[in-house]
Amino acid sequence: MTQIAQVQGVLDASGERARSLQTIYVYEAPVRLWHWVNALAITALCVTGYFIGSPLPSLPGEASQHFLMGYIRFTHFAAGQTLIVFFLLRLYWAFVGNKFSRQLSYLPVWNKTWLWGIFYEFKWYMFLVKDPKKYIGHNPLAHVAMFSFMLFLLFMMASGMALYSEGLGIDSWQHRLFGFMFTLFPNSQDLHTWHHLGMWAIVVFVIVHVYAAVREDILSRQSMISSMVSGERLFRDDLPD
Amino acid sequence: MSADLETFYEVIRRQGITRRSFTKFCSLTAASLGLGAGAATEMAQALETKPRVPVIWMHGLECTCCSESFIRSAHPLVKDVILSMISLDYDDTIMAAAGHQAEAILQETREKYKGKYILAVEGNPPLNEGGMFCIDGGRPFVEKLKEMAEDAFAVIAWGACASWGCVQAAKPNPTQATPIDKVIKNKPIIKVPGCPPIAEVMTGVVTYVTTFGKLPELDRQGRPKMFYSQRIHDKCYRRPHFDAGQFVEEWDDEGAKKGHCLYKMGCKGPTTYNACSTVRWNGGVSFPIQSGHGCIGCSEEGFWDKGSFYDRLTGINVFGIEANADKVGATVAGVVAAGVAAHAAVTAVKRIVKKPENVG
Numbered sequence: 102m103t104q105i106a107q108v109q110g111v112l113d114a115s116g117e118r119a120r121s122l123q124t125i126y127v128y129e130a131p132v133r134l135w136h137w138v139n140a141l142a143i144t145a146l147c148v149t150g151y152f153i154g155s156p157l158p159s160l161p162g163e164a165s166q167h168f169l170m171g172y173i174r175f176t177h178f179a180a181g182q183t184l185i186v187f188f189l190l191r192l193y194w195a196f197v198g199n200k201f202s203r204q205l206s207y208l209p210v211w212n213k214t215w216l217w218g219i220f221y222e223f224k225w226y227m228f229l230v231k232d233p234k235k236y237i238g239h240n241p242l243a244h245v246a247m248f249s250f251m252l253f254l255l256f257m258m259a260s261g262m263a264l265y266s267e268g269l270g271i272d273s274w275q276h277r278l279f280g281f282m283f284t285l286f287p288n289s290q291d292l293h294t295w296h297h298l299g300m301w302a303i304v305v306f307v308i309v310h311v312y313a314a315v316r317e318d319i320l321s322r323q324s325m326i327s328s329m330v331s332g333e334r335l336f337r338d339d340l341p342d
Numbered sequence: 343m344s345a346d347l348e349t350f351y352e353v354i355r356r357q358g359i360t361r362r363s364f365t366k367f368c369s370l371t372a373a374s375l376g377l378g379a380g381a382a383t384e385m386a387q388a389l390e391t392k393p394r395v396p397v398i399w400m401h402g403l404e405c406t407c408c409s410e411s412f413i414r415s416a417h418p419l420v421k422d423v424i425l426s427m428i429s430l431d432y433d434d435t436i437m438a439a440a441g442h443q444a445e446a447i448l449q450e451t452r453e454k455y456k457g458k459y460i461l462a463v464e465g466n467p468p469l470n471e472g473g474m475f476c477i478d479g480g481r482p483f484v485e486k487l488k489e490m491a492e493d494a495f496a497v498i499a500w501g502a503c504a505s506w507g508c509v510q511a512a513k514p515n516p517t518q519a520t521p522i523d524k525v526i527k528n529k530p531i532i533k534v535p536g537c538p539p540i541a542e543v544m545t546g547v548v549t550y551v552t553t554f555g556k557l558p559e560l561d562r563q564g565r566p567k568m569f570y571s572q573r574i575h576d577k578c579y580r581r582p583h584f585d586a587g588q589f590v591e592e593w594d595d596e597g598a599k600k601g602h603c604l605y606k607m608g609c610k611g612p613t614t615y616n617a618c619s620t621v622r623w624n625g626g627v628s629f630p631i632q633s634g635h636g637c638i639g640c641s642e643e644g645f646w647d648k649g650s651f652y653d654r655l656t657g658i659n660v661f662g663i664e665a666n667a668d669k670v671g672a673t674v675a676g677v678v679a680a681g682v683a684a685h686a687a688v689t690a691v692k693r694i695v696k697k698p699e700n701v702g
Contacts, residue, residue, distance in 0.1 A: 151668075154654065154655055154667070154668065155654065155655070155668065156587060156589060156605065156606060157587060158591070159587065159588050159589045159590075159591055159597050159602065160586060160587045160588050164582040164583050164585070164586040164588055165582075165586075166586070167586035167587055167588070168585055168586060168587075169586060169587030170584055170585050170586065170587040171585040171586070173587075226685075228688060228689075228692060267573060267576075268573075268576060270571065270572070271561055271562075271567065271571045272571075280562055283562055283563070284562060287563055287642075287643040287644075288613065288639075288642045288643040288644050288645070288648065289612075289613040289642070290610065290613040290639065290642065290645075290648055290656055291644075291648075291656070293612075293613060293656070294655070294656040294658065294667050297655065297667035297668075297671075298658075298667045298670065298671055300667075300671065301667065301668075301670070301671020301672065301674060301675055302671075304671065304675045305674055305675050305678045308675065308678050308679050308682055309678065309682065312682045312685070312686065316686070316689060320689070320693075
């Protein structure tokens with residue numbers, strides 16, 4: 102270690118010295134883990150969910166030889182409950198984690214700068230301003246989008262658990278907890294339809310989310326994709342704001 | 343009517359039914375209601391000591407399929423005993439009395455059994471035009487319903503009409519046919535949905551209420567848990583084919599002949615709460631799925647307005663175009679993806695046209 106400390110700056114074969122830029126630890130390990138578990142679980146949920154709605158072609162032979170629909174449904178239920186468990190852990194982390202971990206849980210609508218930032222970011226996406234601003238956490242527009250997605254996830258989790266509780270029976274704790282969804286949607290067929298539309302909403306979210314992350318990674322003034330791997334947000338310039 | 347304080351037991355003994363038959367009936371009914379071991383004794387006790395409960399059966403906008411089902415309650419013992427057991431004082435469709443005579447019974451029951459009689463309603467009241475779309479005894483049915491419900495002990499809403507509205511309430515519902523619980527707010531209501539409900543379920547509910555003098559345990563939507571707490575799908579004898587992934591793909595295919603799962607043919611078993619797959623119909627002979635046709639979900643709220651009976655994914659009417667969740671979702675996703683691609687293209691062009699003057 103001492104050897105590295107003795108070398109000033111960083112040198113490579115080209116001989117140029119690297120410049121030190123500001124790096125902030127934003128996404129703590131549990132937050133990153135949650136993000137990637139979500140990514141996997143949501144992928145599994147979308148694929149299996151689609152095949153629950155539109156099953157694969159019929160299998161030949163005896164029913165005792167197969168359990169295809171059973172496995173697909175099991176995967177869906179397991180992934181869904183994994184999503185919920187990690188959501189709860191994430192909620193806990195919002196209380197004990199760093200200040201960035203709390204960002205998704207509220208919208209600071211009383212903050213005028215933040216509100217202005219939504220419009221500024223919107224203009225940035227509409228090619229109306231030349232340069233983006235720097236943000237340590239989510240930019241205000243992304244903040245709104247992610248907060249909305251959390252609310253939407255709540256609906257998907259509640260409707261998913263309500264549908265799951267149908268198989269467990271109306272005396273199960275799942276039904277006691279999530280049966281209220283059937284007060285909102287008395288016919289479970291409607292809840293199925295909304296849950297299914299929710300899958301497509303997730304597909305739309307993923308398209309926009311991945312595109313925005315890649316685009317920001319290239320165009321913005323801070324790191325994006327690698328931040329969700331290492332947790333560190335690296336700023337590309339020393340200019341103010 | 344004269345025997346207002348007579349118990350059910352006294353009535354059937356007078357009719358020559360033995361005590362042995364009576365206890366058998368109690369055990370059978372207790373079992374069919376899914377009650378515990380001690381229930382048969384409890385039931386016998388109640389029938390021996392409590393006076394018979396009068397039932398007023400009224401008909402609003404409906405097709406009488408509930409009555410047709412009810413009078414076909416399969417087990418002869420159940421049928422005979424139930425029909426003599428409930429003191430069916432008024433049922434305009436099957437009663438002998440007519441006109442003023444019949445209407446007089448309603449008033450008499452109201453006064454004599456204030457707060458004690460059961461009001462069973464088949465069909466529902468249309469509320470539009472002051473209820474003029476259903477005239478019963480010279481006045482709107484809704485008036486008669488409200489009046490009789492005022493002094494009833496409880497209201498039984500028979501079938502999909504009384505419970506949810508059924509086909510006469512289908513969009514745009516010109517007569518404004520309205521389910522009972524939206525009209526009667528101050529009385530306990532038991533919903534016994536189905537189009538029609540299963541005969542044994544109907545007799546079971548009446549037996550329970552008249553025997554124990556209280557309502558059976560109801561679920562969130564006001565249906566008796568004993569008959570409506572399980573989905574058709576979960577007790578379906580074709581369920582193993584569903585779990586295996588063996589479906590009927592076309593009505594005349596190999597799967598249909600082998601009795602595979604009707605899920606892909608739009609069977610509503612997975613979203614329908616009823617006792618068809620356990621109690622079955624016509625004395626346990628069969629039920630729709632056993633006959634090779636999917637469940638249409640006739641006991642569910644709004645089943646008449648949920649698109650085709652033969653679609654797995656519910657039809658969604660978007661901008662007047664028939665579609666389902668997949669079509670709507672894939673379209674939206676496609677539009678968004680195209681938007682994202684366009685946005686990416688604009689971004690790229692801007693980058694190429696105007697070489698960034700090194701922001702840093």
